[in-house]
Amino acid sequence: MMKKLTAIGLIEFTAIHAGIGAADGMLKTASVEPFMMKTLCPGKFIAGVHGEIGAVQSSVATGLGLYPSTVADSFTIPNVHPDVVTALSGCTRITKQGALGVIETFSVASAILAADEAVKAADIDLLEIRTALGLGGKGYVLLSGDIGAVEAAVGSGMRKVEERGLLVGTTILPRPDKTLLQQLT
Structure with a gap:
């Protein structure tokens, strides 16, 4: 059973290589855990993390900065339902x-x-x-x-x-x- 998630952040990339590289950076930057990391159609990759809000914000900011030209969309939700x-x-x-x-x-x-x-x-x-x-x-x-x-x-x-x-x-x-x-x- 997955533990209750409070803050989540996710970046959607238009390139799989960029998503994987950014996911690595996101996980190494702050004390976060993976939430959703997978390939999608058509050739996209999503990198999602969860944890304390400050750590999630830092992690997402890092991911956004690594491969900015391949970012399709992103978010941080401080208190996800x-x-x-x-x-x-x-x-x-x-x-x-x-x-x-x-x-x-x-x-x-x-x-x-x-x-x-x-x-x-x-x-x-x-x-x-x-x-x-x-x-x-x-x-x-x-x-x-x-x-x-x-x-x-x-x-x-x-x-x-x-x-x-x-x-x-x-x-x-x-x-x-x-x-x-x-x-x-």
């Missing part, structure tokens, strides 16, 4: 029936940011954060709950990603077909 970590692992359950919300982004980092913002904004279930495997480098977030909560959550997550210029789009289904939900989750 625990449901974000669960949704990234794909181990969620639908407990709040009702509407389905979708937030689609041009980067994995922005999808994670949108999910954290959404789950902090309203009482929803964060179902999944899909990260760029077979998605052409994009990411998306699935969430569910009553229609008002889903609208608030999607709106909040959408605004966070729009600020970065990385929003593809959003959809809210007030009453999704149950077989669709089974296929998506």
Whole structure:
């Protein structure tokens, strides 16, 4: 079982060699632990760390400085919501029936940011954060709950990603077909 993460930081690179090199530097710079380090489609690499906020900020700053021309996106979240970590692992359950919300982004980092913002904004279930495997480098977030909560959550997550210029789009289904939900989750 993964321990509770407080601060997380992640850099999305457009080149695998750069991501691996930066990940090494990130881990050596500060007292952080790896959170998510892997290749993604199409030929990207994400380097994520967790730890105390100061250490995470220092680690991410180092990673950003090592291969700046290959950075696609990045973030530091000082107090990540625990449901974000669960949704990234794909181990969620639908407990709040009702509407389905979708937030689609041009980067994995922005999808994670949108999910954290959404789950902090309203009482929803964060179902999944899909990260760029077979998605052409994009990411998306699935969430569910009553229609008002889903609208608030999607709106909040959408605004966070729009600020970065990385929003593809959003959809809210007030009453999704149950077989669709089974296929998506």
